[in-house]
Amino acid sequence: MEGFLFWFAALVLLGSAVAVIVNRSPVASALSLVTMILALAGLFGLLGAYFLAAVQVWVYAGAVMVLFLFIIMLLDLKAEEGTPLRPLGVGAGLLILVLLGAGFWRAIPSSAWEANSARVAEANDATSIGHLLFGAYVLPFEAVGLLLLVAMVGVIVLSKKDV
Amino acid sequence: MGTPTLGHYLVLSGLLFAIGLAGVIVRRDLLIMYMCLEIMLNAANLSLVAFSRFSHQVRGQVLVFFVITVAAVEVAVGLALLVSLYRMKRTTKAEEITALKF
Known part of the structure; x- marks a missing residue:
């Protein structure tokens, strides 16, 4: 399933x-x-x-x-309308797709990971994420809050008629 | 169809990243290019969640939480830039914006 x-x-x-x-x-x-x-x-x-x-x-x-x-x-x-995808761009995109796909295919991890996957992680719910966010990662959490504030001010400044 | 392993998720994430990267190269509309950037960020998130699940560490999910927040910030600022650019140039095509071109 x-x-x-x-x-x-x-x-x-x-x-x-x-x-x-x-x-x-x-x-x-x-x-x-x-x-x-x-x-x-x-x-x-x-x-x-x-x-x-x-x-x-x-x-x-x-x-x-x-x-x-x-x-x-x-x-x-x-x-x-009337502007087809540029053939060079499509070719480059397909090349990247093939190269990256092949690279990741070769990078499939060894059996150590697979053996580990049998056990199901239990405690990865909102509670443990919250404990981590407000415990070990409280400083990055505050920094992200500051980032949101800076972005909000920046967007307001950018949206004014005469910058 | 067995249970998907870490390799399945990583290959899927790599393909998704490649599609997003190809989109940024192929499309010339700045808005669509932003969407393709979102695809690439989501691909990275997928591999982080997969690693977090298969190594039994919740810390990877905290990182994904931060990435989602920063992606939301990036979209807000980027779209504001796009709107003010559109006010000046009346276009969102990348090839018609040549002010910095030498």
């Missing part, structure tokens, strides 16, 4: 990622990206990271994608 779910999610993931690039209309690309993010959240759930699966849906599918769609509507972007 886990195997079936993995292959299903992987197929949706790669298919929608390709659809982001191939689609000519920005809205269709954004919706493909939402599909990709949902498939990835499913994979996170399959890996036992339920908290991250939820965060993925909230932050990406919720906030980030709404921002993308909002900008698409605001700028009133039209589909690129």
Whole structure:
């Protein structure tokens, strides 16, 4: 069952990622990206990271994608018509795909990892992540909060009419 | 169809990263290029979560949490830049923005 779910999610993931690039209309690309993010959240759930699966849906599918769609509507972007994907770019992209794919295929870890995978990690829920976030990683956590504040101020400054 | 191993997840993450990288190269629209950047960040997240699961350490998931936050910041700032660029140039095509081109 886990195997079936993995292959299903992987197929949706790669298919929608390709659809982001191939689609000519920005809205269709954004919706493909939402599909990709949902498939990835499913994979996170399959890996036992339920908290991250939820965060993925909230932050990406919720906030980030709404921002993308909002900008698409605001700028009133039209589909690129008559400008085909440049053949050189497609060739380079396929080459990178093959090279990276082959590299990762060769880098499949040895049996030590596989033997380890029999045991299921138990305590990787929101509680233990929260303990880590507010315990060992409280300084990076505060730094990320500061980063969010700086970004918010920066976005407001950038959005003013006369910068 | 057996249980997926760490290798499965890593290959999947590598393919996803390659698709995102190819997208940045192939597409010329800045907005689509941003989406492809998101794909690459998500690919890295997938491998981090897989490592975290197969080594039984929650710390990898904390790192993914930070990556998601920084990605959200990046999208907000990037899209604000894009909007102010569009106000000036009336375009989001990368090849029509040549102010810094020598």
